[in-house]
Amino acid sequence: MTAAIVTEGLRKVYPAAGGLAIPGAQPGWAPSSGAQPRGGGETVALEGLDLVVNEGEFFGLIGPNGAGKTTTIGVLTTRVIPTGGTAWVAGADVVRQSVTVRQRIGVVPQRPNPDRALDAWENLVYHAAYFGVNRKEAARRATELLERLGIADKARMKVDQLSGGQQQRLMIARALIHEPMILFLDEPTVGLDPNARNSLWEILRDLHAQGRTIVMTTHYMPEADELSDRIALIDRGRLLALDTPENLKKQTPDGSLETFFIAKSGRGWDA
């Protein structure tokens, strides 16, 4: 089986917020409060992470807030430069061959970030153009994706007029329009109502059934349990466990992933 993603000893240390800090300048994938502050104000977000994700696998990355999930996705999608270690994604090095990696991946961010100057349709067609898809083909794919994701009637709407769930679907369509090998989703169902969440799960299952590699972060255990082939449980930038949901649950008396996490990390899920 071919590895879609390999990381070896991946480390990320964010420098202390000093003179260069600007209000509002923090990128969306900076660590949240649970990450490990270190002497001198540095924050260790990843502490030697080793992972292998197989091609065609649905890989769940779970952990509480600040575990290092978003930083991991940031490094794997070339938006965060690692402090140490290596990461290969879709056959290319995330630092030295970042342009190649970007061409081969699709990213659904934690918070929808559509291009607000464009309507839903244009968001897709222009994004496809960035990836060299010609206009006619991009138009065909945009129509098809909007249809499949159930927002075809919103094609000509400004993205601000779309609901949170609809914007999230647009982000999925955008991430798919250039036919990426690997789809990354960072907490895709945060803020969605149960209906929107269920229909998103259905879409993800469908994409996985087609053979696409999917990496999804979540801190919502049932989501990881429901969708993933394998789950990596991370906390404080370290890998605590990596196995199928069934095998992980077998290791606890009550068969719950949360109990498993508490036993492994020595702290509560929402700590």
Place this chain on the structure above:
Amino acid sequence: MSATTAPWPVASIANPHPPVPAGRVFVALLSRDLRVARRELPFFLIRTVMQPILFVIVFGYLLPKMGFTQPGYQAALLPGILALSLMLASAQSVTLPMVTEFGWTKEIEDRPLAPISIDLVAIEKIVNAMIQGIIAAIVVLPLARLVMGPVPGFTFSHFPELTLVVVLSAAAASAFGLLLGVLISPQQIGFMFSLIITPMIFFGCAYYPWRGLDVVPWLKYAVLVNPLVYISEGLRASLTPSVAHMPFIAIIAALIVLTGGFTWAALVRFRMRALG
């Protein structure tokens, strides 16, 4: 809503899509920005043309008619007004979108995901702003000339020099605009106008020639930090060369150095903000 068959094949590591040439990605990014600019053209023109034209009406038409300005003032004023339009249009078309996209909406994160180096994403922003600045200057020139009436010494006979000055000025102003856009947070926009843009406008030798500052020598040298000075003087040297101006070669050298410096600093900061 969902279908069970793939609408198109899933690429694999063994069989990836061919790489996309950087030039093609660059053109796609630029066409996105020009699409947005075309849609906002009426607002763009109002924003860019309003202030210079009002200024031309008061200082280039009313005051001369009232006899409050010396004959020939229009020859110093017209290039300055053009310089102002070019600089404001270039800088505004990149600064405000960058402040918003980095600071609030994070939508800029979309474009650093394009398969092209981050530096080229930033340079595309500069090129787009240059185009908008040049369009603003082209729109303001005939309007200003119309309002002012005949301008003594006005000439197009230095067209190659004019072209060089316009392109370099647009580059310097756009790179400066990008630098501001990546340095400033949304909360600081008000400060930016009060503390940076307004003093630049008033001490940018747009409303008076640099050589006129011979009467206040310390100010004459202090204003040399202001990029607008070189844009105004460059347009004077090429459109109304009879007005005493800075040496042409010094203007060109300064514009090149400023463009390089602003671009370098903007790229460093853009990378820092786009990449964690």
